[in-house]
Amino acid sequence: MKFKSVFDIIGPVMIGPSSSHTAGAARIGRVARDLFGRQPKWAKIHLYGSFAETYKGHSTDVAIVGGLLDYDTFDERIKTSFEEARKLGLEFEFIPETGHVEHPNTVKIVIGDERAEMSMMGISIGGGKIEITELNGFPLRLSGEHPAILVVHEDRSGCIANVANCLYKYDINIGHMEVSRKEKGRMALMVIEVDQNVDKEVLDELVELPNITQVTRIAD
Amino acid sequence: MEALFHNVKELVKRAEDEGKLISEIMIEQEMLLMDRSREDIMKQMDRNLTVMEEAVEKGLKGVHSVSGLTGGDAVLLQKYRETGKSLSGDLLLDAVSKAVATNEVNAAMGTICATPTAGSAGVVPGTLFAVKNKLNPTREQMIRYLFTSGAFGFVVANNASISGAAGGCQAEVGSAAAMAAAAIVEMAGGTPQQSSEAFAITMKNMLGLVCDPVAGLVEVPCVKRNAMGAANSVVAADMALAGVTSRIPCDEVISAMFEIGQSMPSALRETAKGGLAATPTGKWLESKIFGGAVVGSGK
Numbered sequence: 026m027k028f029k030s031v032f033d034i035i036g037p038v039m040i041g042p043s044s045s046h047t048a049g050a051a052r053i054g055r056v057a058r059d060l061f062g063r064q065p066k067w068a069k070i071h072l073y074g075s076f077a078e079t080y081k082g083h084s085t086d087v088a089i090v091g092g093l094l095d096y097d098t099f100d101e102r103i104k105t106s107f108e109e110a111r112k113l114g115l116e117f118e119f120i121p122e123t124g125h126v127e128h129p130n131t132v133k134i135v136i137g138d139e140r141a142e143m144s145m146m147g148i149s150i151g152g153g154k155i156e157i158t159e160l161n162g163f164p165l166r167l168s169g170e171h172p173a174i175l176v177v178h179e180d181r182s183g184c185i186a187n188v189a190n191c192l193y194k195y196d197i198n199i200g201h202m203e204v205s206r207k208e209k210g211r212m213a214l215m216v217i218e219v220d221q222n223v224d225k226e227v228l229d230e231l232v233e234l235p236n237i238t239q240v241t242r243i244a245d
Numbered sequence: 246m247e248a249l250f251h252n253v254k255e256l257v258k259r260a261e262d263e264g265k266l267i268s269e270i271m272i273e274q275e276m277l278l279m280d281r282s283r284e285d286i287m288k289q290m291d292r293n294l295t296v297m298e299e300a301v302e303k304g305l306k307g308v309h310s311v312s313g314l315t316g317g318d319a320v321l322l323q324k325y326r327e328t329g330k331s332l333s334g335d336l337l338l339d340a341v342s343k344a345v346a347t348n349e350v351n352a353a354m355g356t357i358c359a360t361p362t363a364g365s366a367g368v369v370p371g372t373l374f375a376v377k378n379k380l381n382p383t384r385e386q387m388i389r390y391l392f393t394s395g396a397f398g399f400v401v402a403n404n405a406s407i408s409g410a411a412g413g414c415q416a417e418v419g420s421a422a423a424m425a426a427a428a429i430v431e432m433a434g435g436t437p438q439q440s441s442e443a444f445a446i447t448m449k450n451m452l453g454l455v456c457d458p459v460a461g462l463v464e465v466p467c468v469k470r471n472a473m474g475a476a477n478s479v480v481a482a483d484m485a486l487a488g489v490t491s492r493i494p495c496d497e498v499i500s501a502m503f504e505i506g507q508s509m510p511s512a513l514r515e516t517a518k519g520g521l522a523a524t525p526t527g528k529w530l531e532s533k534i535f536g537g538a539v540v541g542s543g544k
Contacts, residue, residue, distance in 0.1 A: 026248060026403050027402070027403060028399060028402040028403050029278050029279065030275060030278065030279050031271055031274075031275050031286075031290075031392060031395035031396070031399060032275075032289060032290075032293075032395075033399075033402065034360070034361045034394075034395045034398035034399055034402055034407070034424075035290065035293055035358065035359075035360050035361070035369075035391045035392075035394060035395045035398070036289075036293055036358055036359060036360075037358070037359055038292070038293060038296045038356065038357075038358050038359075039356070039357065039358075039359060039363060040354055040355070040356055040357075041350065041351030041352060041353065041354050041355055041356075041357055041363050041366075041463070042310075042351050042352050042354060042363055042364070042462070042463035042464070043362075043363050043364060043463050044359040044362040044363040044364070045362070045408060045410065047363065048359065048363065075410055075515060075516065078461060078516060078517065079461030079462075079515075079517060081535060082312075082460055082461040082462040082463075082534075082535070083461065083462070083463065084354060099296075099356055101356070103354075104354050129410050129515075130410070150408075151362070151402075151406070151407060151408035151410070151411065152359060152361055152362050152402065152407055152408070153359055153362075153363075220280065
């Protein structure tokens with residue numbers, strides 16, 4: 026079941042004109058910002074498939090930039106997000122791509138500032154629902170509909186058990202979890218979808234665990 | 246967590262067996278699957294209803310899109326309706342004008358509630374606020390109208406598609422119109438089975454509808470297709486309430502819609518490369534709006 030909630034059907038409340046090309050795009054932009062942890066200084070936005078063909082007409086561009094500025098799908102400032110971004114010192118660039126992608130509405134967002142850089146691939150699957158398919162080269166599935174925790178860690182035994190134990194201590198139920206690594210013993214990523222929003226104290230405790238590099242939360 | 250229903254047959258059976266409205270089954274499923282309280286869910290739907298109401302009001306005052314392709318038709322329709330000369334009848338024209346109002350607001354980047362998508366956001370509220378004048382529902386009944394629509398939309402979204410890019414306009418406006426028809430029946434006091442008949446009758450008559458937006462914008466022909474979707478749903482609801490049934494069961498109609506969508510060429514699925522978008526005027530409008538020469542099928 027891809028659509029679980031009635032509000033996936035009757036909703037979202039959003040700025041027009043397209044749920045997949047505007048609302049979904051804004052959500053993808055916002056998840057990128059959440060993952061980055063702060064407002065980036067620059068953004069290179071690669072558009073694929075139908076996004077590349079129709080992004081101007083569907084306001085996909087202003088929606089993604091709005092998302093990068095932390096606007097929700099119904100935030101009226103989406104309409105003027107380009108001006109807002111420039112005011113806040115966010116440089117952005119759109120790059121329509123011709124390469125083949127699996128989903129017609131795909132975007133790769135590369136963002137950064139003087140401290141860090143991040144790349145994220147997202148797809149808009151219809152009705153405003155999105156999936157995040159890749160983060161810094163790690164393939165992943167993240168619906169964006171549930172709160173999620175992303176844990177970057179060293180690939181060592183015990184890491185996953187420690188994180189699971191910590192969540193258990195706070196009575197946080199894991200709905201979906203994926204673990205991936207680039208190379209044995211090197212950097213790895215845990216993607217954990219949970220049923221309720223996670224307090225900061227839990228994140229602070231997680232990051233203190235051995236071999237954990239970074240912990241990010243994506244709120245509902 | 247297992248859903249209470251996966252198709253229309255199960256939805257109707259559950260409502261009948263338990264003597265409940267379809268909207269009630271949808272509310273109970275939402276509580277179960279999303280682990281939320283009834284109060285919380287009702288509150289959120291109430292907010293969505295308010296957004297729809299505000300969009301209709303805004304559109305009836307007159308809005309215009311940036312491209313200039315759409316806007317102002319809802320005002321024309323309401324003025325014409327007020328003359329009392331309309332041939333199709335007061336309620337029908339009211340539903341049509343309010344559906345248009347919503348989609349004109351959407352095209353103008355106003356605030357709307359996607360039902361099930363933004364391009365098809367006019368049908369459900371358009372019919373709701375027209376039928377409201379006839380049936381005088383309570384606020385709760387209006388909220389239930391959205392849950393009933395949602396229950397049917399849930400089945401379509403999970404078993405077929407509500408995306409124009411995947412299934413053509415039949416998946417968007419077709420689904421919206423069928424969802425609205427089912428909800429009108431419940432509000433008018435029809436049975437769950439009659440809701441499903443109304444849904445099937447509407448969807449059958451929207452089958453094959455392609456998604457061919459001129460210049461890739463959610464304007465032409467989207468706005469007027471919402472108008473006709475609204476008209477379709479009101480008529481189908483009346484047919485079902487009169488006792489007319491669909492020879493092809495609801496779930497099979499939904500499957501047929503999906504099959505048709507799968508076999509549609511991609512030029513007719515929201516790519517703006519076929520149908521009305523590819524007409525000489527469609528291409529001319531595209532170049533006028535976005536500038537540059539338009540050659541062949543490329544851009």
